[in-house]
Amino acid sequence: MNVEARARELEPIARELRLRIVDMVHAAQSGHCGGSLSAADIVTALYFEIMDLDPERPDKPDRDRFVLSKGHAGPVQYAALAMRGFFPVEELRTLRRLRSRLQGHPVAGKLPGIEATTGSLGLGICEAVGMALDARLRGGEWRIWTLLGDGELDEGAVWEAAAAASKFRLENLTAIVDRNGLQNDGLCEEIMPLRSVPEKFRAFGWEVLETDGHDMAAVLRTLSAAAAVRGKPACVVAATVKGKGVSFMEGVRDWHGKPPSDEEYAKAVAELSGGVAWNW
Amino acid sequence: MELVKAKVPTRRAFSERLSELGDRDSGFAVFESDIGRSTYSYLFGDRFPGRYFNMGIAEVSTMAAAAGMAACGRTVFVCGYGVFLTMRAVEVVRSFICYPNLDVKIMSSHGGVTAAIDGVTHQATEDIAFMTTLPNMKVLCPSDSASARGSVEIALATRGPVFTRLMRDPLYELYDAGERFELGGSKRPRRGSDLTIAAYGDMVFQALEAARLLESRGVDAEVLDLYSIKPFDREALLASVGKTGALLVVENHQRRNGLAYEIGMALLKERSTARFDALGLDDTFAESGDYAGVLEAYGLSAARIAETALRLVADKGRK
Numbered sequence: 001m002n003v004e005a006r007a008r009e010l011e012p013i014a015r016e017l018r019l020r021i022v023d024m025v026h027a028a029q030s031g032h033c034g035g036s037l038s039a040a041d042i043v044t045a046l047y048f049e050i051m052d053l054d055p056e057r058p059d060k061p062d063r064d065r066f067v068l069s070k071g072h073a074g075p076v077q078y079a080a081l082a083m084r085g086f087f088p089v090e091e092l093r094t095l096r097r098l099r100s101r102l103q104g105h106p107v108a109g110k111l112p113g114i115e116a117t118t119g120s121l122g123l124g125i126c127e128a129v130g131m132a133l134d135a136r137l138r139g140g141e142w143r144i145w146t147l148l149g150d151g152e153l154d155e156g157a158v159w160e161a162a163a164a165a166s167k168f169r170l171e172n173l174t175a176i177v178d179r180n181g182l183q184n185d186g187l188c189e190e191i192m193p194l195r196s197v198p199e200k201f202r203a204f205g206w207e208v209l210e211t212d213g214h215d216m217a218a219v220l221r222t223l224s225a226a227a228a229v230r231g232k233p234a235c236v237v238a239a240t241v242k243g244k245g246v247s248f249m250e251g252v253r254d255w256h257g258k259p260p261s262d263e264e265y266a267k268a269v270a271e272l273s274g275g276v277a278w279n280w
Numbered sequence: 281m282e283l284v285k286a287k288v289p290t291r292r293a294f295s296e297r298l299s300e301l302g303d304r305d306s307g308f309a310v311f312e313s314d315i316g317r318s319t320y321s322y323l324f325g326d327r328f329p330g331r332y333f334n335m336g337i338a339e340v341s342t343m344a345a346a347a348g349m350a351a352c353g354r355t356v357f358v359c360g361y362g363v364f365l366t367m368r369a370v371e372v373v374r375s376f377i378c379y380p381n382l383d384v385k386i387m388s389s390h391g392g393v394t395a396a397i398d399g400v401t402h403q404a405t406e407d408i409a410f411m412t413t414l415p416n417m418k419v420l421c422p423s424d425s426a427s428a429r430g431s432v433e434i435a436l437a438t439r440g441p442v443f444t445r446l447m448r449d450p451l452y453e454l455y456d457a458g459e460r461f462e463l464g465g466s467k468r469p470r471r472g473s474d475l476t477i478a479a480y481g482d483m484v485f486q487a488l489e490a491a492r493l494l495e496s497r498g499v500d501a502e503v504l505d506l507y508s509i510k511p512f513d514r515e516a517l518l519a520s521v522g523k524t525g526a527l528l529v530v531e532n533h534q535r536r537n538g539l540a541y542e543i544g545m546a547l548l549k550e551r552s553t554a555r556f557d558a559l560g561l562d563d564t565f566a567e568s569g570d571y572a573g574v575l576e577a578y579g580l581s582a583a584r585i586a587e588t589a590l591r592l593v594a595d596k597g598r599k
Contacts, residue, residue, distance in 0.1 A: 067348075107379070108380045116347075116351050120375055123341075123372060126345050126347075127347055129345045129348060131352055134348070134352040135352070137330070161341045
């Protein structure tokens with residue numbers, strides 16, 4: 001099947017992912033919609049097309065690994081794992097509840113499919129470096145994927161990891177930057193100007209690819225190209241919109257970590273489901 | 281008991297054992313942050329370059345990368361200086377290693393003021409407080425080559441994170457090469473009946489010297505080496521204190537939140553009536569200087585231990 005046709009199949013999955021993100025954050029009345037929605041297309045492409053995973057055998061040794069370095073976007077990973085069959089979708093509404101496997105930020109070992117504990121920014125990419133080194137020691141062919149926020153790039157540890165990945169020529173590692181331009185307190189360019197993210201990663205010795213993070217066919221092509229890079233790690237800088245898919249959340253700083261009210265929830269569900277009554 | 285001068289510091293003894301065991305166990309990896317020539321982790325690196333990763337001067341990412349590798353099922357040793365590993369990288373140790381209970385073994389040199397000459401930035405005098413506070417973490421502090429070598433074996437045999445505090449300079453050899461060490465164990469390098477002095481690491485030697493000074497004052501001190509700090513050998517400690525009726529805990533560490541606090545609580549819970557005191561840094565930083573001078577200036581020398589011990593013993597009969 002060609003990429004365009006596969007993209008058409010994945011788009012409704014990404015839409016359902018967005019619905020489930022809004023739904024679980026609404027149920028929890030806590031969590032991060034904005035940065036989960038901006039990453040929804042990328043995460044859909046990874047979990048439903050790019051990565052080699054088996055929900056029946058979540059620990060199969062040669063699986064690809066995904067590390068959500070921007071751990072506050074846990075809802076997007078939880079939704080993808082549930083929809084991919086790693087655990088029942090009904091469990092999504094237990095997000096952030098006492099005794100739930102869906103912790104406020106992802107915890108390795110709590111839930112099938114979570115490879116690494118994340119949530120403290122700047123460190124998931126470091127864990128991914130360790131995983132890539134381990135894969136090399138084992139002679140494994142699998143890939144390590146990690147997703148970072150652009151605000152997260154303020155953290156110095158990201159650049160320690162960038163240097164190490166380049167030194168060790170980790171061609172089995174791809175870092176994706178969800179470049180939505182917003183962080184907790186405002187615009188990235190105001191809080192801590194990043195200047196050119198592609199140039200930074202290039203200067204560290206990475207192969208850098210750029211894509212529209214919401215054009216599914218482009219995302220698929222770029223991620224495949226990143227996986228084909230040899231001799232060095234690859235970085236995909238994906239231009240995205242924070243809160244993508246819900247009109248009143250798009251590009252609005254306030255939706256970084258705010259749960260929707262009942263009214264806002266109804267409006268978001270109506271938009272994402274195209275006005276059709278959504279059957280959960 | 282005559283102590284033999286050590287030829288190598290515990291940091292070197294630990295790394296030598298690590299390197300020897302690298303032959304037997306082809307699994308574990310070693311991470312270093314550019315002080316391998318000081319931690320002696322290069323000994324492992326020279327023999328097993330494929331499993332040795334020098335991550336540069338970057339303790340935070342080094343620790344997190346070790347967590348990532350351990351999450352894949354491999355044991356990883358992270359070598360470095362105590363201040364940087366336990367304080368700069370403490371959050372990584374907490375959330376990414378202790379929380380998921382991963383097999384990361386921290387080899388931490390320059391514990392306490394044993395890096396006296398380097399000054400406060402290089403003296404890990406709060407490391408035990410940070411590490412013992414973390415759930416799942418086990419904490420060791422050997423005093424000589426045999427116990428440092430034994431600590432590598434404990435770390436490998438123990439599931440989950442293990443922190444081992446080591447020293448910068450060679451001090452003395454106390455134990456035979458064949459001596460056994462275990463998690464939660466302790467040693468009694470000197471038997472006595474009037475007072476128990478409990479210590480770990482370099483303070484074991486100051487305690488033994490203090491016991492010699494006390495002997496000339498007619499006081500028979502027992503010395504316990506609590507090389508396993510978490511868990512510590514509660515039974516041996518309580519038995520000793522039950523016998524002597526007085527306990528002095530000596531630590532090359534802040535007195536606050538060190539092992540003495542833990543032991544003090546254990547004694548209270550046991551309704552012990554033993555006389556109790558603790559020596560350590562008294563809510564202060566130390567400074568640069570020669571090792572013996574710093575110990576003397578900050579109340580950790582054998583003379584100061586003996587002085588405090590005499591007061592405790594004199595106080596024993598009083599209600």
